[in-house]
Amino acid sequence: MNRRPPCAANASPLLEGRGIGKSFGGLAALAGVDVAVYPGDVVGLIGPNGSGKTTLFNCLTRLDGLDAGRIHFKGVDITDHQPFQVARMGMSRTFQNIRVYRKLTVIENMLLSRQWRGARWPGLLRPSRPEVTERADDLLEFVTLVEQRVDLAGSLSWGQQRLLEIGMALMSDPDLILLDEATSGVNPLLVDAIRDRIMTLNTTHGKTIVLIEHNIELVADLCSRVVVLDHGEKLADGEVGAVLDDPAVSEAYFGRRGLNG
Amino acid sequence: MLEIAQRQPIRWLRRSGLLVLLVVLALLPLLAARGDGDGMVNNSTLFSLTQMLMLVTLASNWNFVSGLTGYIDFGHVAFFGLGAYATGILMSKAGWPFLPTLAVGALSAGAAAVLIGRATMHLKGPYFSIAMLGTFAALREIARVARPLTGGGPGLTLPPYLNRPLFYYLALGQAVLVVALYRWVRRTEFGLMMLGIREDEPGAEMRGVNTIFVKTSAFGLAALSSGIVGGMWAYQNTFIDPDIVFLDSRTIDMAIASVLGGLGTIIGPVIGAGLLYWLRDVVWASFLQWHLIVQGLLLIGIMLVLPNGIIGLLGDRSGLDPRRIWARRRKR
Amino acid sequence: MTEFGQALVNAIMLGGFYALMVIGFSLIWGVMGVINLAHGEFVVVGAYLTWFMNRHVGWEPFVALVVVIPVMFALGYLVQRVLINRIIDRPPLVSLLVTYGLAILIANSLKLAFTGTPRSVTTALSGFWRVADVTIPVVKTIDLMLALAMMAALSLLLTRSRLGKAIRAAAQNRRAARMVGIEIGSVFAVTFGIGIALTGAAGTLFSLTQPIAPFVGLPLTLRAFAITTMSGLGNISGALFGSMALAAVEVFVGTYVPGVGTNLGLVATFVVLVVILITRPQGLFGGLPPAEE
Structure with a gap:
C-alpha cells in the first residue's frame, strides 16, 4: 500500500467538531461527538445503520442545525455558516441517496458544481467559462463518464451516478471530501473503479477524505484512521487495525449485543 | 456532426419563421392607421x-x-x-x-x-x-x-x-x-x-x-x-x-399561459399567452360573463389532461411537469 | 377600559366564527393532504344559500342551517368524487391549482347567479345585551354557541364513532387503511362532505354579521390557511385557540391603530404567518407536514 502516512499529531486539524449534538423530536441522533480530521488523512466513519453517520455529515456540512457543539474548518468557526459558504471554503460531499440533478445533463451537473467562491452578478450572466468546461471534461475522464457527457444524469446507472457525484464533488477543487456510502448499491466492477479513484485522490492529489462505508474490507484498504459511531456516540477512534480488532466495535457492528441480551 | 447538419434546416426554419412573425407584428399598426378603424386591423x-x-x-x-x-x-x-x-x-x-x-x-x-x-x-x-x-x-x-x-x-x-x-x-x-x-x-x-x-x-x-x-x-x-x-x-x-x-385572475392568466404552453420552457409562455388570448377573443368573446368561469375550468382541465403543455405535445420534455414539483425525495 | 372590553368581546365572537370556518379546511388538509383554495368560496356558497332561504322563503337565518348543512354536505361529497379524488395522490401543486381553478369557477358563477351587489339577511334577533357598557349582540352570541357546539360534535364524531376511526386511520396511513379494508374513496368523500358542511354552516354565521358578495372568499381561505399552519392539521382545540388569537390580532389592530379599520388585520396576519413559518417550519404547535423531503 502506498498510502500516505497519517499526519503528525502536532499538525492542526483541517476539520474539527467538538461535542456535536443533534436530536430529532427528542431522539438523540448524535450525543456529543468529537471528531478531528487532519490534512492528508483518509478517515473511515463506520457504524451500524441509524448510528448517526449521515447526520454527522449533515451537521459538518451545515445542512442540519446543531443542538450542541462547535465545528471548525481550516481554523474558522463554521458553526453558524450557511451550507453554501462551507462548500465554498473547500468542503464537498456526496450523498447516501444520490443527489444529482436528474433532469440536467452530465456536463451541466458538473458545471453547476464548480467553485462558486467570488461569483458575482454580472459575471454570472454568461455561459460557463472555457477553463471551467475544461476542468469538467478532465474530471469526467477521471470518473470515466466522457461518453455520457450529454446524457441526462437521471438516465445513468446507479453506479455511474455515484461516479458522477464524485466528479461533481471534485469540481470545486475541495480540500476535504466527505463520501457517503460511495460504493453502496454499485456493481463490483465499478466498486473497484471507485476505490481506485479514491486512492488516487488521496495519494496523487493530496485530498483529505472522510468516508462512510459499510464495506469493511474497503475501509481497511483505504483508511488510515477509523471512527466508529453507535447510537449517536463515538465508540472508537484510531488506527484501522486496532479499531477493527476492538471487541466492543465488532459487538456493536455485528449486533451481538442483541443476541446475548 | 451529422446530427447538427440534420438539425440545421429546422433551426433555420424556426428562425426565419420568428423573423417573419416579428416583422408582421411590427408593421401591424401601419395597417390600422390606414384602415382608420374599419380595416382588417382596427384599433x-x-x-x-x-x-x-x-x-x-x-x-x-x-x-x-x-x-x-x-x-x-x-x-x-x-x-x-x-x-x-x-x-x-x-x-x-x-x-x-x-x-x-x-x-x-x-x-x-x-x-x-x-x-x-x-x-x-x-x-x-x-x-x-x-x-x-x-x-x-x-x-x-x-x-x-x-x-x-x-x-x-x-x-x-x-x-x-x-x-x-x-x-x-x-x-x-x-x-x-x-x-x-x-x-x-x-x-x-x-x-x-x-x-x-x-x-x-x-x-x-x-x-x-x-x-x-x-x-x-x-x-x-x-x-x-x-x-x-x-x-x-x-x-x-x-x-x-x-x-x-x-x-x-391576472396571476392565474400567467399561470395558465405558462402551463398551457409549457412550464419551464422559454417559448412555452409565449405560445400559451397567444393561445389564451386567441381563445378569449375568438372562442368565447360572445360569452363574456362566462370567461372567468371558463378560465377556472381551463385551469382544472389543463392540470388533469395536458400537464406538459403544448410544448410537451410537440415532444419537448425540457420543461417542468407540474405534477413533478414538490413530489421528489419523499424519503429522508 | 370599556373600549378594551368591547374589543375583547368582539374578538371572542369573531374567533368563534373563524374556528368553525377553519375546521373544515383543517380536516380536509389533515385527512387528505389537499390544501383547498376554494375553501372561502364554500363559505360564501353557504352564506348565499342562507340568504336565499331568508329572502325568498322567509326563514330565520339560523333555521336555514337545516337546509345548508345537508346541501353543503352533498356538494362536498360530489366535488370530492368528481374532482378531488382524481388528484388526491398527486403532488400538492396539482391540487392547489385545481382548487384555485374551482375557486374562480365558484366565485364567478356566484356573480352570475346573484350579481355583484352585496346582500344581507334580516333577522328578528337583532337585539343586544349591555354589560358594564359593553355591547353583546344576541346574534353573535348565538353564532359563538353554535360554532362551539358544532366543533364539539365533530370532535365526538372523530373520536367516538366508527366513521371517525376510519377517517383517522385513512389520514394516518392511506395504504394501510386500504389494506385493512377501509374503502378509502368513500371515507374521503364523506370527510370532504363533512368539512364542506361545516364550512357552509360557517357561511350561515357569516351571513348574519357581514354583507355577502361573490368575491369575499379569498381572504377567508387565507385566514383558514394561516390559522391551520399555526395550530396544526386536524387539531380542533388548536384551531379554536389559533382562531381566537388571529381574531384578537385583527380586532385589536383595528381598535387601537387609528385610521386602519379591520382591513389591515389580514396584513398583520400574514406578517405573523411568514415569521412563524420561517422560524418554526413545523408550525407553532407542531404537526405541520414538511413541504418536501
Missing part, C-alpha cells in the same frame, strides 16, 4: 394585441421564477400592481410624464420583490405559494386603506392618452426584449443555478450555490419587468383601483 384589434403582448411578458416573468426555479408564485400580480400604482400616483398626483414613472415602478416592484423574497423564499412548496397569495391580498388591502396616496377604493384617474400604436410598440418591444433576455439567462451560469435549485435545492446549496441570492435575484428581475407592464397597463387604462389592479 380594438390593436388594443387586444397589446393586452396579449403584455400577457406574454407577464407570463414569461411568472415562468422565469416559477418554471425555472420551481417556486410557484400565486401572488405575482402584486408586482404588476406596484408598477401600476407607481405610474398612477406619480402621473395623477405629482404630474410626472409617463416614461420616468415606468422606471420608478420597475424599481419599486423589483425592490419589493427582493425584500419580500428574502423572507418568503425561505418557505418551501405550498407555503411559499400561499405566502405570496397573502402578500398580494395584503397589498390590495393596503392600496384600499392608504387613501391619501392611492385614492383608496374609488381609485385614481390618469390623464387620458389614446395613442394605441405607442402602447402597442412599447408592449411589443418589452415582450421581445424580455423573452430574449430570459432565453439568454437560461443558458448562462445563473440560469444553470436556477435549474439546479428547481431540481434539488439542498443539493445545490451544499455545492456552493447561494440559493437565496439566486432566488431573490431572479424574483427581483421578474418583478421589475412586471412592474413596467403594470405602469403601461395603468396609463393605457387611464383608471386604477385596488380591485382591477390587484386582480387574482
Whole structure:
C-alpha cells in the first residue's frame, strides 16, 4: 500500500467538531461527538445503520442545525455558516441517496458544481467559462463518464451516478471530501473503479477524505484512521487495525449485543 | 456532426419563421392607421394585441421564477400592481410624464420583490405559494386603506392618452426584449443555478450555490419587468383601483399561459399567452360573463389532461411537469 | 377600559366564527393532504344559500342551517368524487391549482347567479345585551354557541364513532387503511362532505354579521390557511385557540391603530404567518407536514 502516512499529531486539524449534538423530536441522533480530521488523512466513519453517520455529515456540512457543539474548518468557526459558504471554503460531499440533478445533463451537473467562491452578478450572466468546461471534461475522464457527457444524469446507472457525484464533488477543487456510502448499491466492477479513484485522490492529489462505508474490507484498504459511531456516540477512534480488532466495535457492528441480551 | 447538419434546416426554419412573425407584428399598426378603424386591423384589434403582448411578458416573468426555479408564485400580480400604482400616483398626483414613472415602478416592484423574497423564499412548496397569495391580498388591502396616496377604493384617474400604436410598440418591444433576455439567462451560469435549485435545492446549496441570492435575484428581475407592464397597463387604462389592479385572475392568466404552453420552457409562455388570448377573443368573446368561469375550468382541465403543455405535445420534455414539483425525495 | 372590553368581546365572537370556518379546511388538509383554495368560496356558497332561504322563503337565518348543512354536505361529497379524488395522490401543486381553478369557477358563477351587489339577511334577533357598557349582540352570541357546539360534535364524531376511526386511520396511513379494508374513496368523500358542511354552516354565521358578495372568499381561505399552519392539521382545540388569537390580532389592530379599520388585520396576519413559518417550519404547535423531503 502506498498510502500516505497519517499526519503528525502536532499538525492542526483541517476539520474539527467538538461535542456535536443533534436530536430529532427528542431522539438523540448524535450525543456529543468529537471528531478531528487532519490534512492528508483518509478517515473511515463506520457504524451500524441509524448510528448517526449521515447526520454527522449533515451537521459538518451545515445542512442540519446543531443542538450542541462547535465545528471548525481550516481554523474558522463554521458553526453558524450557511451550507453554501462551507462548500465554498473547500468542503464537498456526496450523498447516501444520490443527489444529482436528474433532469440536467452530465456536463451541466458538473458545471453547476464548480467553485462558486467570488461569483458575482454580472459575471454570472454568461455561459460557463472555457477553463471551467475544461476542468469538467478532465474530471469526467477521471470518473470515466466522457461518453455520457450529454446524457441526462437521471438516465445513468446507479453506479455511474455515484461516479458522477464524485466528479461533481471534485469540481470545486475541495480540500476535504466527505463520501457517503460511495460504493453502496454499485456493481463490483465499478466498486473497484471507485476505490481506485479514491486512492488516487488521496495519494496523487493530496485530498483529505472522510468516508462512510459499510464495506469493511474497503475501509481497511483505504483508511488510515477509523471512527466508529453507535447510537449517536463515538465508540472508537484510531488506527484501522486496532479499531477493527476492538471487541466492543465488532459487538456493536455485528449486533451481538442483541443476541446475548 | 451529422446530427447538427440534420438539425440545421429546422433551426433555420424556426428562425426565419420568428423573423417573419416579428416583422408582421411590427408593421401591424401601419395597417390600422390606414384602415382608420374599419380595416382588417382596427384599433380594438390593436388594443387586444397589446393586452396579449403584455400577457406574454407577464407570463414569461411568472415562468422565469416559477418554471425555472420551481417556486410557484400565486401572488405575482402584486408586482404588476406596484408598477401600476407607481405610474398612477406619480402621473395623477405629482404630474410626472409617463416614461420616468415606468422606471420608478420597475424599481419599486423589483425592490419589493427582493425584500419580500428574502423572507418568503425561505418557505418551501405550498407555503411559499400561499405566502405570496397573502402578500398580494395584503397589498390590495393596503392600496384600499392608504387613501391619501392611492385614492383608496374609488381609485385614481390618469390623464387620458389614446395613442394605441405607442402602447402597442412599447408592449411589443418589452415582450421581445424580455423573452430574449430570459432565453439568454437560461443558458448562462445563473440560469444553470436556477435549474439546479428547481431540481434539488439542498443539493445545490451544499455545492456552493447561494440559493437565496439566486432566488431573490431572479424574483427581483421578474418583478421589475412586471412592474413596467403594470405602469403601461395603468396609463393605457387611464383608471386604477385596488380591485382591477390587484386582480387574482391576472396571476392565474400567467399561470395558465405558462402551463398551457409549457412550464419551464422559454417559448412555452409565449405560445400559451397567444393561445389564451386567441381563445378569449375568438372562442368565447360572445360569452363574456362566462370567461372567468371558463378560465377556472381551463385551469382544472389543463392540470388533469395536458400537464406538459403544448410544448410537451410537440415532444419537448425540457420543461417542468407540474405534477413533478414538490413530489421528489419523499424519503429522508 | 370599556373600549378594551368591547374589543375583547368582539374578538371572542369573531374567533368563534373563524374556528368553525377553519375546521373544515383543517380536516380536509389533515385527512387528505389537499390544501383547498376554494375553501372561502364554500363559505360564501353557504352564506348565499342562507340568504336565499331568508329572502325568498322567509326563514330565520339560523333555521336555514337545516337546509345548508345537508346541501353543503352533498356538494362536498360530489366535488370530492368528481374532482378531488382524481388528484388526491398527486403532488400538492396539482391540487392547489385545481382548487384555485374551482375557486374562480365558484366565485364567478356566484356573480352570475346573484350579481355583484352585496346582500344581507334580516333577522328578528337583532337585539343586544349591555354589560358594564359593553355591547353583546344576541346574534353573535348565538353564532359563538353554535360554532362551539358544532366543533364539539365533530370532535365526538372523530373520536367516538366508527366513521371517525376510519377517517383517522385513512389520514394516518392511506395504504394501510386500504389494506385493512377501509374503502378509502368513500371515507374521503364523506370527510370532504363533512368539512364542506361545516364550512357552509360557517357561511350561515357569516351571513348574519357581514354583507355577502361573490368575491369575499379569498381572504377567508387565507385566514383558514394561516390559522391551520399555526395550530396544526386536524387539531380542533388548536384551531379554536389559533382562531381566537388571529381574531384578537385583527380586532385589536383595528381598535387601537387609528385610521386602519379591520382591513389591515389580514396584513398583520400574514406578517405573523411568514415569521412563524420561517422560524418554526413545523408550525407553532407542531404537526405541520414538511413541504418536501
